[in-house]
Amino acid sequence: MQISLHINGSLRDVYVDPRTTLIDALRDHLGLTGTKKGCDHGQCGACTVLVDGRRINACLTLACMAQDSEVTTIEGLGTSDALSPLQTQFLNDDGFQCGFCTPGQICSATAMLGEMAAGWPSHASDSLSGPFLLSHAEIAERMSGNLCRCAAYSNIIEAIQNAAHAEGSSGDAP
Amino acid sequence: MTRHLKVDAPDNESRVDQMAQGVLGMPINRIEGHHKVTGSATYAADAGAEGMAYGVLVQAAIPAGRVAEIGDVPGVLAVIHDPRMLRRAAQGMATEGPPAGPQQIDFMGQAVALVVAETLEGAQAAAHALRVRYEAYQVPVDPDAVDPELPEDKQSSSGDLDAAMRKAAFTVDNVWHTPSHAAAAMEPHAAVAQWAGDCVTIRAGLQMLGSSREQIADALGIDEGQVRLLAPYVGGGFGSKLGINAESVAAAIASKQLGRPVKVVMSRPQVFDLAHRRSETTQRVRLSCDTNGVLSGIGHEALVSNLPEAEFSEPVTQATPFTYQAAHRQIVHKVARIHRSCAGSVRAPGEAVGVTVFECALDELADAAGIDPVELRLRNIPETEPGTGRPFSSHKLAEALRDGAQRFGWADRLTPRARIEGEWYVGMGVAAAVRVNSLIESRAKVTLTPQGRATVETDMTDIGTGTYTILGQIAAETLGLDIGYVDVRLGDTDFPRASGSGGSFGAASSGTSVYLACVEIRDQIAARMGCAEADLTLQDSTARCGNIVRRLGDIVTSPLAGNGHLEPGKTEDSVRQATWGSHWAEVAVNRWTGETRVRRMLGVFACGRVLNHKTARSQCLGGMTFGIGMALTEAMEHDPRDGHIVTRDLAEYHIPCHADVPPMEVHFLTERDAYVGPLQAKGLGELGICGAGAAVLNAIHNACGVRVRSLPATPDKIIAGLDP
Numbered sequence: 001m002q003i004s005l006h007i008n009g010s011l012r013d014v015y016v017d018p019r020t021t022l023i024d025a026l027r028d029h030l031g032l033t034g035t036k037k038g039c040d041h042g043q044c045g046a047c048t049v050l051v052d053g054r055r056i057n058a059c060l061t062l063a064c065m066a067q068d069s070e071v072t073t074i075e076g077l078g079t080s081d082a083l084s085p086l087q088t089q090f091l092n093d094d095g096f097q098c099g100f101c102t103p104g105q106i107c108s109a110t111a112m113l114g115e116m117a118a119g120w121p122s123h124a125s126d127s128l129s130g131p132f133l134l135s136h137a138e139i140a141e142r143m144s145g146n147l148c149r150c151a152a153y154s155n156i157i158e159a160i161q162n163a164a165h166a167e168g169s170s171g172d173a174p
Numbered sequence: 175m176t177r178h179l180k181v182d183a184p185d186n187e188s189r190v191d192q193m194a195q196g197v198l199g200m201p202i203n204r205i206e207g208h209h210k211v212t213g214s215a216t217y218a219a220d221a222g223a224e225g226m227a228y229g230v231l232v233q234a235a236i237p238a239g240r241v242a243e244i245g246d247v248p249g250v251l252a253v254i255h256d257p258r259m260l261r262r263a264a265q266g267m268a269t270e271g272p273p274a275g276p277q278q279i280d281f282m283g284q285a286v287a288l289v290v291a292e293t294l295e296g297a298q299a300a301a302h303a304l305r306v307r308y309e310a311y312q313v314p315v316d317p318d319a320v321d322p323e324l325p326e327d328k329q330s331s332s333g334d335l336d337a338a339m340r341k342a343a344f345t346v347d348n349v350w351h352t353p354s355h356a357a358a359a360m361e362p363h364a365a366v367a368q369w370a371g372d373c374v375t376i377r378a379g380l381q382m383l384g385s386s387r388e389q390i391a392d393a394l395g396i397d398e399g400q401v402r403l404l405a406p407y408v409g410g411g412f413g414s415k416l417g418i419n420a421e422s423v424a425a426a427i428a429s430k431q432l433g434r435p436v437k438v439v440m441s442r443p444q445v446f447d448l449a450h451r452r453s454e455t456t457q458r459v460r461l462s463c464d465t466n467g468v469l470s471g472i473g474h475e476a477l478v479s480n481l482p483e484a485e486f487s488e489p490v491t492q493a494t495p496f497t498y499q500a501a502h503r504q505i506v507h508k509v510a511r512i513h514r515s516c517a518g519s520v521r522a523p524g525e526a527v528g529v530t531v532f533e534c535a536l537d538e539l540a541d542a543a544g545i546d547p548v549e550l551r552l553r554n555i556p557e558t559e560p561g562t563g564r565p566f567s568s569h570k571l572a573e574a575l576r577d578g579a580q581r582f583g584w585a586d587r588l589t590p591r592a593r594i595e596g597e598w599y600v601g602m603g604v605a606a607a608v609r610v611n612s613l614i615e616s617r618a619k620v621t622l623t624p625q626g627r628a629t630v631e632t633d634m635t636d637i638g639t640g641t642y643t644i645l646g647q648i649a650a651e652t653l654g655l656d657i658g659y660v661d662v663r664l665g666d667t668d669f670p671r672a673s674g675s676g677g678s679f680g681a682a683s684s685g686t687s688v689y690l691a692c693v694e695i696r697d698q699i700a701a702r703m704g705c706a707e708a709d710l711t712l713q714d715s716t717a718r719c720g721n722i723v724r725r726l727g728d729i730v731t732s733p734l735a736g737n738g739h740l741e742p743g744k745t746e747d748s749v750r751q752a753t754w755g756s757h758w759a760e761v762a763v764n765r766w767t768g769e770t771r772v773r774r775m776l777g778v779f780a781c782g783r784v785l786n787h788k789t790a791r792s793q794c795l796g797g798m799t800f801g802i803g804m805a806l807t808e809a810m811e812h813d814p815r816d817g818h819i820v821t822r823d824l825a826e827y828h829i830p831c832h833a834d835v836p837p838m839e840v841h842f843l844t845e846r847d848a849y850v851g852p853l854q855a856k857g858l859g860e861l862g863i864c865g866a867g868a869a870v871l872n873a874i875h876n877a878c879g880v881r882v883r884s885l886p887a888t889p890d891k892i893i894a895g896l897d898p
Contacts (some may be wrong), residue, residue: 017293017295017296019295019299020293020294020295024294024295027219027220028222028294031222032213033213033216033219033220033222034212034213034214035213036217036360036361036409037219037362037439038360038361038362038442038824039362039442039823039824040441040442041442041823041824041825043442043823043824043825044360044442044824046360073213074212074213075212075213075214077212078211078212079212080208080209080212080214083208083211083212087208087211087212090207090211091203091204091207091208091211092203094203094204094788094789094791094792096207096210096211096638097410097638097639097640097789097792097793097796098359098360098361098407098408098409098410098637098638099206099207099209099210099211099215099407099409099638100217100359100360100361100409100410101360101409102210102211103211103213106211124833136836136837139832140832140833140835141832141833143832144831144832144833145831146831146832147360147824147829147831148360148832149357149358149359149360149410149412149796149829150360150410150638150792150796151795151796151798151799151800151830151835152792152795152796153795153799153830153832153835154795154835154836154837154838155792155795156832157832
């Protein structure tokens, strides 16, 4: 079937099998291989992309379901010459090793900071209404949908804290 | 020109320390990191190609037997059931292909066919629809239900352990069980194969390209020269990509047959089935000591499993003979031949589970003897290797224990259930870390251009280990260049053959080959400066020799090339080489639910020269986190009827997630190990996992008084030990 996707600010037409998931459309049909397939079951978070600003698992979404939405992938967050604050801090704080889960971690963290700013609580929050501290426990809870077998976890959390501070975002690290 | 070194003698010269650039060891960012944070790093499955077809592996639905008939399925390009297809993955460093011929089935989930279609969706649907008829055989799948083999060369004993146990003031004699473990690298195994005439290029996720190329050539029945492997980025390995697996050979066969590129990516459950598992182990540890805690006896018996005739068997007791001393010793190694999936190397084969269990046993002995666990270990560290009398290249265990105790606040540790915070029992645990060390033959080429840029080329891989960066740092340090002037090109069999990534030997082996290549270039620069290489100082693209100072660009008018070739030598045998450390954990155990939360961990490690403190620390964090998983959550459960892996995805096999991992600290002891060559650096990719789980398990006991001897320590097992 013919579908149109708004991806990283541009409109892309693509002809896909109706069964094609968003991640396979991105990777195999649009050449956007920055998004990784780690499990294809919604278990690892490597395929996290933003759909209308919300983080989703692209492996659990059919491409045709995303037609009326704005999709942002890792390629849309920054480039080597113009890294996003999170990308910069992942680099500085060694928030990755093999790098395979990294695009998903960064997409996820991007949306996660937005969720905190919007006042969404988590299991680790002290109150339902906030404000929320950018504590280790709070970030770890909110990022637990993104697995990292190299286990850069504590570096990822530092990177998120440092990026948020650099951005002057709400909340403080303890 | 090639600079060759066989490490026959210790290198105490420490030339690297005399270099002037000051970049080696520095915690600089990964030089390839910008590709990883922007998604432009190209892993195996990221390769695109005109006319790509998609292949999906079909797996056996019986544990053993033969394929009687493969059905037809419409709408596909090919259903491939070829005698060259692999029945299991190659073991690391094998020089031949592994057993082939998918008409025979050795374990449930083995690949039996490849379905190829125009689209991935079409291939997946067809693979599900394909009907395979089998002739099934009855085979054993339970390691406890067969008579195990006792390979003669893997048993050893001295003295009389039974007598020592009878006479001792304190003893421990218990049995531990560890389940099968998965490497579970985040990147599933993938291959894209494309032929040009009689030559095939395969992009794949592989840790060791040189030996994998030999395996591919053998499996396909072609010459090595007809195979090119590309693996510039590998999404984690942990042993699971040491050798070739079903996807690469199947992709190559399909691509040849169809005359177009073919991509085969394993699904996550297929990775669990087809990548080597770490064997489950049953370990009996016997320890005896006198009233002062001095060991008189050490017994370590292990039962592991693998497929019939598979050579690998988990070397559980590898570090036991040399870590502690005791006059009476017995090592027993049993292998059960059963039809679970193939067992092989998973991060730190041997020590990962062997040291972990042994360190739990030592904790029990300390408890029995009423001696602090740190003190007990300190009283039993040998001067020379027990049994052989060989010197240690280094033995930093005592220092790691003393240093760690100080840093962690060990003195504040109380007795079980003495520290209660709300509904949580809180406790601390310690364990030693030890891992054997080795070098593997490795080659590299370095080129220095008139523009003042150096290029490093070797078929070494960076599987997240930091290889790009440390090889760049070695070249920058030795040639006096800013790291920005060094390009590192890896993961291509067209480059000189390296050690590959595995067994913690990659950094020291490939790093030394790059160092040697650079020394070769230094020689050429020195000749142009009219001085001896030893008198040459290279720094910030400038060469200095006495009063002569020249810009490198003025001396290097045409590219200078140097090749480095490292071989392990006599120091492999003249000394016992190992890396050392200590693990520390503080946990909270919920008194009602039995849930364990790790609150903090510390690892103190000695691994010779640290080549980059940032990437080295990350490696250790990763290993320690594997230890959390081993202690608390990770278990491949096998169906008792057919041996198949029940927990074969990431929702059932629980690797640690963000919320499972507390803030962790890593400290490196300053060390130079001269027995490993001029870099004086040893491996550390595996040291972090060796014993880490024991620190967690010992902390659980210190918190709540429960010993869990069947890993992982899930809440049900802890509740069973708590008072009602």
